[in-house]
Every structure is written in C-alpha cells, then in structure tokens.
Amino acid sequence: MSLLDVTGLGVRSGQGRELVSDVSFTLEAGARLGLIGESGSGKSLTALAIMGLLPTGMTASGSVVLDAPGLPRTQITGATERDLNGLRGRAVTVVFQEPLTALDPLMRVGRQLAEPLGRRHGLRGAALRRAVVAALEEVRLTEPDRIARAYPHEISGGQRQRVAIAMALACEPALLIADEPTTALDVTVQAEVLALLDGLVSARGMALLFISHDLAVISRITDHVLVLRDGRAVEAGAVRDIVNAPRHPYTRSLVDSARELDSPLDRITL
Numbered sequence: 001m002s003l004l005d006v007t008g009l010g011v012r013s014g015q016g017r018e019l020v021s022d023v024s025f026t027l028e029a030g031a032r033l034g035l036i037g038e039s040g041s042g043k044s045l046t047a048l049a050i051m052g053l054l055p056t057g058m059t060a061s062g063s064v065v066l067d068a069p070g071l072p073r074t075q076i077t078g079a080t081e082r083d084l085n086g087l088r089g090r091a092v093t094v095v096f097q098e099p100l101t102a103l104d105p106l107m108r109v110g111r112q113l114a115e116p117l118g119r120r121h122g123l124r125g126a127a128l129r130r131a132v133v134a135a136l137e138e139v140r141l142t143e144p145d146r147i148a149r150a151y152p153h154e155i156s157g158g159q160r161q162r163v164a165i166a167m168a169l170a171c172e173p174a175l176l177i178a179d180e181p182t183t184a185l186d187v188t189v190q191a192e193v194l195a196l197l198d199g200l201v202s203a204r205g206m207a208l209l210f211i212s213h214d215l216a217v218i219s220r221i222t223d224h225v226l227v228l229r230d231g232r233a234v235e236a237g238a239v240r241d242i243v244n245a246p247r248h249p250y251t252r253s254l255v256d257s258a259r260e261l262d263s264p265l266d267r268i269t270l
C-alpha cells in the first residue's frame with residue numbers, strides 16, 4: 001500500500017468550473033515527486049485537496065488515500081474535519097511559498113514552534129525550550145536563541161522560511177508538501193533552502209511532493225515529475241527522460257524555457 005494514492009482527483013469551484021481534472025499519481029514512503037506547471041495549472045489546488053484544505057465552496061471528487069505509519073488509512077475526499085485534524089501535521093504537512101502563511105505575526109517564533117513540539121513529544125519547561133532550540137538548529141539557523149525570541153517580522157525572509165520548515169517538521173510528518181517554497185526568496189537563499197530541504201527529507205525519510213513552475217528547481221530536488229496543464233496531467237516520468245525527450249508540446253515548451261533561463265539542466269542531459 002502506498003503512502004499516498006491519488007486516483008482521478010477532480011476539483012470544482014463553487015460555480016461548477018472544473019479546475020483540476022482526473023489527476024492520478026502515487027507516492028511511496030520516502031519517495032519524491034515534483035508537480036510542475038505554469039501559474040493556474042492546478043498545482044496548489046491539488047496540494048490543498050491532498051491536505052483536505054480546499055477553499056470553502058470548492059469540492060473534490062475522485063480518491064485521495066493517505067496511509068501513514070501508525071495512523072488510520074484515510075480517504076481524504078469526504079473525510080470529516082476531525083479525521084483530518086488527526087492526520088494534518090503527522091501524516092502530511094505543507095510548506096507554502098510565503099512563510100508568513102504559517103506564522104502568527106503576533107507571537108514570538110519560539111512560542112509558535114513550542115506548540116506543535118510540545119504536543120507531539122509531550123514536552124514542557126526546560127526540555128521544551130531545548131527542543132525549540134534544537135529544531136531551529138536543525139534548519140541551520142545560527143543564533144537560535146535570538147530567533148526564538150524574535151517576532152516573525154524581526155527576521156529575514158530566508159530565516160522565516162527556515163522557521164516555517166521547522167514548524168512543518170515538528171510533528172514528524174510522513175509526507176511533506178512543499179508548494180513553491182523557494183519562489184519568494186532571492187537566488188542565493190533559494191539554493192540554500194533547497195539544499196536544506198533536500199537534506200532534511202533524506203535524513204528523516206519523509207516523502208516529498210515538491211511543487212514548482214520551475215523545472216530547473218524541481219530537477220535539483222526530485223527525479224520524478226508530473227506535468228500539469230489546465231488542471232490535467234499531460235505527462236509524467238523521470239525528470240531525465242522528460243528533459244531529454246519531452247513527449248507533450250507543453251512539456252517541450254517548459255524544457256525549452258528552462259534551458260534558456262538556467263544551465264543546471266545541462267548536467268541532466270549529459
């Protein structure tokens with residue numbers, strides 16, 4: 001049984017517009033998959049449907065089954081909020097493009113991180129404070145004590161995204177969804193955060209669903225990819241095959257524009 005099994009996923013708006021149609025893929029424990037497509041192709045809605053977090057009024061159809069170790073196997077489409085609350089954080093969690101989505105602007109970073117860490121590991125007092133510092137160190141934040149005392153606006157964008165990653169990891173999820181996690185960062189920080197995610201996903205044996213419009217970024221972190229266009233999957237396979245021999249014209253245009261913008265793809269074609 002796969003960790004995540006998505007079959008014929010559809011998402012409709014409240015007005016009945018089909019925004020995602022018939023998307024299928026599976027993820028085994030510890031596996032990685034990239035979801036690529038241009039703006040509006042349905043990447044984020046697919047991620048939100050997997051989390052059971054679609055905006056009010058939208059409906060999901062088809063099947064999304066999460067089967068994380070130690071948790072009940074759950075059909076996400078149609079699950080109750082109570083079932084979903086038991087899964088979010090532990091079975092699956094998400095890091096968004098904008099770290100402030102995950103952070104409360106009025107609460108110090110350390111306290112925010114203490115909540116899930118305390119809940120997950122049953123820690124309090126000095127042990128919990130040590131766990132907060134360790135979590136900040138794990139995402140390679142220097143000066144963890146200062147960061148723990150800071151409010152989100154008092155740290156840089158790259159530091160905030162590291163904190164958001166630490167928050168996402170606090171409940172030790174089996175599956176991490178990263179939705180354009182480096183898009184809002186400048187190029188150097190982008191590369192550092194990508195390398196950090198890569199290392200953490202390997203070290204913890206998590207599965208990763210990595211969403212991006214950028215094939216070069218995807219190729220650095222995963223070797224398999226699903227190409228979405230207008231809410232439909234048009235091609236899937238190994239990044240290497242897709243880069244070397246794209247079958248769908250849309251995929252070819254993604255590869256061509258990635259080649260123009262970025263040279264890292266060259267090493268894949270060697």
Ligand SMILES: Nc1ncnc2c1ncn2[C@@H]1O[C@H](COP(=O)(O)OP(=O)(O)OP(=O)(O)O)[C@@H](O)[C@H]1O
Pocket residue numbers: 013019037038039040041042043044045046055213
């Ligand atoms: N809350 C919403 N209400 C109505 N339509 C929406 C809503 N959110 C997204 N859509 C529409 O659904 C389609 C897919 O959107 P989605 O956000 O999944 O795309 P995306 O590939 O993640 O794009 P981006 O890279 O810009 O985030 C788009 O046509 C978008 O306009």
